[in-house]
Amino acid sequence: MIGIIGILVIFVMVFGGYLAAGGKLGIILKALPFELMMIGGAAIGAFLISNDMAAVKHTAKDIGKVFKGPKWKAEDYRDLLCMLFELIRLARSNPVAIEEHVEAPDESSIFGRYPKIQSDKEAVALICDTMRSASMNYDDPHQVEEVLEKRMESTMHHALHSSHALQTMADGLPALGIVAAVLGVIKTMASIDQPPEVLGKMIGGALVGTFLGVFLAYGLVGPFAGKVKAVVEEDAQFYQLIREVLVANLYNHATNICIEVGRQNTPSHCRPSFTDLEEALKAVKQEAA
Template sequence: MFQIIGIVLLFGLVFGSYLMGGGKMDVILHAAPHELMAILGAGIAAFLISNSMTVIKATAGGFGKIFAGPKWKASDYRDLLSLLFLLTKTMKSKGVIALESHIEKPHESSIFSRYPKISKDHFAVDFICDTLRMMTMNLEDPHQVEDAMEKQLEKHHHEALEPAHALQSMADALPALGIVAAVLGVIKTMGSITEPPAVLGGMIGGALVGTFLGVFMAYGLVGPMAARLQAVVNEDGAFYKIIQAVLVAHLHGNAAQISVEIGRGNVPSVHQPSFIELEEALTQIPNEA
């Protein structure tokens, strides 16, 4: 919502100030189509040249994140802590054997099925199950497990940030591409040097539109979108850090409730449930779970 408001304000204030200063939109409107073709077209072409198909598809999907915001809400963090509580409690009270059916076939697990949104996130489920599977194979050194989880998180986060980096690279290129379009306009003007001053002035004005559009799109649109996408990815990444915190705390021998309390401390402040809220969520879990 705020992104749409920001875009409306961007266009309204920039072009409004231009009109209030006595500027005419005719020159911009006349030059914009072919200048945008040169600048934005070249920017997209450079984007395609410099990125893999995986990053291109992820960037296209990333525009939804820019406007929708982070995937995980406050209720999802409570659900994650409740899920981890159930898993660690089962492992402590019933042993490794009781946990195997849940981590080998999580899509059939009565524990995972209680939290459908988390179950649909393949990385979250695989991250939890792979770590618990390591524990069932007697890898119980908290430091080794934490190191292995950290490497998985770093790889996942690096890959998730690639679309934001690709967009930022495109934003960095747009001002230079605007200069390219402006130079082409100057070349065109110099080829018509015998025309009257009024005609030459219009041609120079059209050429400068290229420089304006390159800088405007870079710092007003594409750059802020890249920054927003990076912020969303970073916030979503905090969700997976909680999994690491809880499971490592469990390996240190803490009770299930203590482990999830340690995890609660890692929840972003804006989504962090209070101690009472988490306790209420845990007490609402049926005994048969």
């Protein structure tokens, strides 16, 4: 919602200010379709040249994050801590019983109680792979933490590709606007024998290209790239919380301490209070009993 509001503010302030200053939209609207075809078409073409089809699809999907915001909400962090509490407690009390959950998370009763987390392949794989490795005695906290860190860095690098692609497009749009403007000047020079009022409109139309390139770069595409990056980085904290809790578990801290480590590493605006989390964990214990 806030993304839509931002776009409306941009258009109202830019074009509203132009009209308030006595500008006329007629010349802009007349030149806009042709300038947009040249600038937008060239930008899209350059984007397709510099990215493969997987990256193109990934970027198109990630544009939705500008309007949807982060995937993980406060209740999801609380559910994650509750789920990890169940898994760690079961792994310590019955190492054999935990195997059916980490080997087949789609059929797990524990994962099934948290469908949103269960549907996220990366979160489930991160939990199951780490707990499976621990059951095979690969449980050195330092080594596991290093492996998880590298894995998340790789995942983050891939997730940020769409943001980088959009930013590259934004960086090129002003130059493409100049290209369109130069073509407009060439067109104007070919009609140099026309009256001044005609030449004035033609030059104005050419300058629409420069305006459009800069406007799209800094008013839309650039902010889109920044928002996608911010959302990706915030969602990554969900997986970092998994790492913190599972590594704390490998240090053989008490289960409640492991969960408290995770709670304190939860982003402040999504962090459940100690009391709220305790009540949620009590409900989990009662349901398990």
